[in-house]
Every structure is written in structure tokens, then in C-alpha cells.
Amino acid sequence: MKILITGGAGFIGSATAKKLMDRGDKVILVDNFNDYYDPKLKYDRIKKFLKGYKFTLYKVDIRDEKKMEAIFKRERPDKVIHLAAMAGVRYSLENPKLYADVNIMGSLNLLELARKYKIKNFVFASSSSVYGNNKKTPFSESDSVDTPISPYAASKKADELLAHVWSHIYGLKITALRFFTVYGPWGRPDMALFLFTDAITKGKPINVFNRGKMSRNFTYIDDIVSGIITVLDANLPYGIMNIGGDREETLMRYIEVLEKNLGKIAKKNLLPMQLGDVPTTVADIRKLKKLGWKPTTRIDEGIGKFVEWYKEYYKK
Ligand SMILES: NC(=O)c1ccc[n+]([C@@H]2O[C@H](COP(=O)([O-])OP(=O)(O)OC[C@H]3O[C@@H](n4cnc5c(N)ncnc54)[C@H](O)[C@@H]3O)[C@@H](O)[C@H]2O)c1
Numbered sequence: 180m181k182i183l184i185t186g187g188a189g190f191i192g193s194a195t196a197k198k199l200m201d202r203g204d205k206v207i208l209v210d211n212f213n214d215y216y217d218p219k220l221k222y223d224r225i226k227k228f229l230k231g232y233k234f235t236l237y238k239v240d241i242r243d244e245k246k247m248e249a250i251f252k253r254e255r256p257d258k259v260i261h262l263a264a265m266a267g268v269r270y271s272l273e274n275p276k277l278y279a280d281v282n283i284m285g286s287l288n289l290l291e292l293a294r295k296y297k298i299k300n301f302v303f304a305s306s307s308s309v310y311g312n313n314k315k316t317p318f319s320e321s322d323s324v325d326t327p328i329s330p331y332a333a334s335k336k337a338d339e340l341l342a343h344v345w346s347h348i349y350g351l352k353i354t355a356l357r358f359f360t361v362y363g364p365w366g367r368p369d370m371a372l373f374l375f376t377d378a379i380t381k382g383k384p385i386n387v388f389n390r391g392k393m394s395r396n397f398t399y400i401d402d403i404v405s406g407i408i409t410v411l412d413a414n415l416p417y418g419i420m421n422i423g424g425d426r427e428e429t430l431m432r433y434i435e436v437l438e439k440n441l442g443k444i445a446k447k448n449l450l451p452m453q454l455g456d457v458p459t460t461v462a463d464i465r466k467l468k469k470l471g472w473k474p475t476t477r478i479d480e481g482i483g484k485f486v487e488w489y490k491e492y493y494k495k
Pocket residue numbers: 185186187188189190191192209210211212213221239240241242261262263264265266281285304305306307357358359360361362367
């Protein structure tokens with residue numbers, strides 16, 4: 180199979196590419212290497228993390244219709260994993276138009292190309308943030324998600340709606356995966372685990388929002404990748420699926436496990452809740468489990484692997 184991955188230099192995209200190539204699939208990566216966070220990490224994922232692998236890489240913006248079409252025309256991928264997006268919740272409050280442009284118009288380009296080039300399965304990244312401040316937990320795919328609380332969340336919900344249209348009208352096979360807080364080696368520098376590790380290592384205080392009264396189904400990168408590939412292989416008609424760890428963990432325990440792994444206690448700034456953020460994202464993952472997938476890495480192991488990578492990469 181030839182799989183085109185957008186956001187291929189990203190955290191989840193590069194890890195997915197590696198796993199697909201390990202099993203013999205051909206991979207085409209598209210990424211614009213933007214500077215939302217240090218692009219060096221994106222280039223290093225390509226040069227170091229994917230060292231020794233053979234793949235084709237295009238430095239192209241998914242909003243560029245002509246260049247994207249040229250890629251589809253030349254490469255003729257069988258399937259698409261669409262992960263390129265502006266991903267941070269907080270940054271979306273400052274740059275709502277950019278989020279609408281990349282996440283909605285960019286995704287629309289991909290859907291159109293998937294239709295035109297008869298893509299056999301289109302799997303794309305939605306987010307647990309679409310559940311907003313929903314009170315009923317765990318969050319289930321059948322719950323109403325009509326009240327997002329950030330431009331980022333609204334853009335992902337819009338993607339789900341557009342994807343339904345393209346599936347309904349053109350018969351495309353599409354699955355939207357709602358990712359729940361992904362972490363692990365080569366992770367994003369704007370996310371809590373990275374920020375905390377960086378600050379604790381440097382002896383700086385960490386910002387603990389909502390005074391630590393938060394909980395998450397943290398999801399280890401390998402579990403996300405195996406879930407994406409399960410769905411990629413399943414070729415389902417339109418559907419939405421949660422993909423998350425199988426345990427609700429509090430933010431304070433997450434920090435404790437990190438402190439244990441770093442051998443240092445964090446100085447904590449206990450702060451109020453941030454605008455756009457949600458206190459709890461807990462996943463009902465029964466739907467994806469029915470396809471035979473299950474998460475296997477708990478935070479004790481996963482945070483250890485992250486810290487190992489962080490120390491090696493930054494030579495701390
Ligand atoms: N990491 C998480 O916890 C999480 C949670 C929920 C949803 N998601 C979603 O999963 C997907 C992947 O996230 P990630 O954590 O790997 O983030 P990431 O930022 O590491 O990866 C996204 C990649 O997309 C690229 N990109 C952004 N805009 C682009 C554009 N216009 N054209 C081409 N490439 C572009 C970026 O350069 C980046 O390499 C995103 O859609 C994100 O919204 C992630």
C-alpha cells in the first residue's frame with residue numbers, strides 16, 4: 180500500500196510513518212515545517228528518527244491546491260492519513276483565522292483530492308477537545324459536541340462535519356479519530372509533559388493550571404499509532420472514534436510520575452484554569468476496541484520512555 184501522510188514531520192505523523200514502513204508500506208510525507216514550535220525538531224524527526232528509512236517527502240502547505248494536486252497525481256496514494264493541522268488549543272485563541280484556514284480549508288483540499296483520486300480510506304485527526312465542557316464522562320462518540328470552547332475545537336468539529344458530507348455524497352470511506360492527549364518520545368514542545376520536563380530539569384517552576392484539578396486519558400504514542408493503523412486497515416464507512424488511554428489519570432499523579440523519573444521535585448505555580456482549556460477529557464474507547472485495538476502503555480512506563488528520549492536528544 181502507498182499511504183500519504185499529511186503532517187508527516189509532526190509528532191504523530193512521523194511515528195505513524197515509521198510503523199507503516201516497518202511493515203512494508205510505501206509512505207509519502209507532506210509537511211510545511213512551520214515554526215509554531217521549533218522546526219528543528221521536525222527536521223530531526225525526518226533526519227534522525229526516520230534515519231535509514233526510504234520515503235518521499237514534500238515540503239508543501241496543504242492549503243496549496245495546485246501543489247497538493249500535483250503530489251496526488253504523481254504519487255497516486257491508495258490511502259490518506261491526514262494529520263496536518265495547527266494543533267495547540269491556546270494559540271488558537273490568538274490566531275483563530277489561521278486555524279480556520281489550515282484546519283478547515285486545508286482539510287477541505289484533502290477531501291476534494293481524496294474524492295478526485297479515489298482514495299480507498301481517509302483517516303484524519305480530530306480531537307477530544309470537541310467535547311468542550313461536557314459534564315458526562317467518559318466522553319462517548321454519541322454525545323452531543325455542539326458546544327466547543329476554543330477555535331481549535333470548533334475547527335476539528337467542522338472537519339468532522341465536512342468529512343461526513345464527502346462520505347455521504349461521494350461514498351468516501353472516512354474515519355475521524357478523536358485523539359486524547361498524546362505523549363511520548365519526539366513529542367510536541369508546547370504540550371505539558373515537555374514543558375514540565377524542560378522546566379524541572381532547569382530548576383524552573385512549572386505552571387499547574389486549575390490548581391492541578393485536571394484529569395486526562397493520557398495516550399502513549401505507540402498506542403495512538405496502532406489505533407491509526409487499525410482504522411486505516413479496516414476501511415470503514417464514515418465514522419467517528421475516540422482513541423485514548425484506558426485510565427483516567429489526574430494531572431498531579433502525572434507530575435508525580437515525572438518527578439520520580441527525573442529524580443527531582445517540581446516547584447509548582449498553582450494557577451487558575453486557562454481560557455479554552457477543559458478540566459477533564461476521559462475517553463470511552465469501546466468502539467475502537469471492537470476492532471481489536473487496545474492501549475497497552477501506562478504513564479509509569481510511557482513517561483519513563485519520554486524522559487529517556489528527552490535526556491538523550493537534549494544531552495541533559
Ligand atoms: N498530540 C495530541 O495530543 C493531539 C490531540 C488531539 C488531536 N491531535 C491532532 O493530531 C494531529 C497531529 O498532531 P501532532 O501532535 O503530531 O502535532 P504536530 O504539530 O507535531 O504535527 C502536525 C504537523 O503538521 C504540520 N502542518 C501544520 N500546518 C500545515 C500546513 N498548512 N501544511 C502542511 N503541514 C502542516 C506541522 O508542521 C506539523 O509537523 C493534529 O491534527 C492535531 O490537531 C493531536
